Amino acid sequence: MTPTTAFEFAADPDRLIHEPARLKIMAVLSVAESADFTYLMGETGLTRGNLSVQLTRLKDAGYLDIKKEFVGRMPRTTASLTPEGRRAFGAYRTYLGGFLDATA
């Protein structure tokens, strides 16, 4: 059933995405095939350790794929949304739209 009140929305959103730092990570990766650690640090303003924690949580939930590779001699860690992650972010956007409509 689609939530129509603010209280229903408060109980319904994907709490994993709803957290501001993770929301920014998902927002970046929703418009890019992949982005690396350095870029995500710059966009989220998180410290290295904090970003690692957030990425790990999203990865454990199945929303992200993390790939480590070498570009020349430099290691690069990139993150990308899984199909499940894209669906979850799309669903979160729908719920957010419903919340804004309910409170308009």
Next chain:
Amino acid sequence: MNEILKTQQRTQSYWFGDGITEIVGGIALALVGVPLYAAAQFKMSGLSTLALGVMILLFPASAKVVRFLKDRITHARTGYVSYPKRPASKRRRGYVIALLLGVAVVSTLIALGDQSLQGVASRSLLLGIGVGMAAAFLVRAIKLHLPRFLAPAAACIAVVALAWGFEFQFIEGLALMWLVLGATLFLTGSMALLVYLHKNPRIEVEDDSNDGI
């Protein structure tokens, strides 16, 4: 505009933010445009062949050059974001449309007896190409919030207007458009790169292998 939308817009335009794609693309276009324009002016078919050879070799190589420069300049400063790819279904649709357009254009030229690309039909084709390219740059300027792409759009319009007014032949007009477009892209890309380097001095990037993931 909220912070999330701004973040998404910055990410979508990130590939073009440093100007490197424009600089390399501009040089490639100019390197093809020069022999092609000379071939049209001096009626030397060898130069047309040279232009074609340069195009075949240079255009695929330019993608590698862009990635090489980005790895050393951009990704070392502000990180890596993959090139924004269109979904496979949209790419396929684009190829089909391009093929159909190509067949339609060639058929029309043959039907009008303008196979040598010297008549009004060919000049109209040049006009169509110029307007189409200008529109593509305009769309890019609006979608990516990069107003500097208005400059190459204006350059395309200016060249086709000149070519139409002075009744340039197709090859001559096309070569001039590539030259002017190449120069414009090189200039706008260089300005963008200078701004990017000024805003983002090189920092010591920590080894990603210690990121804890």
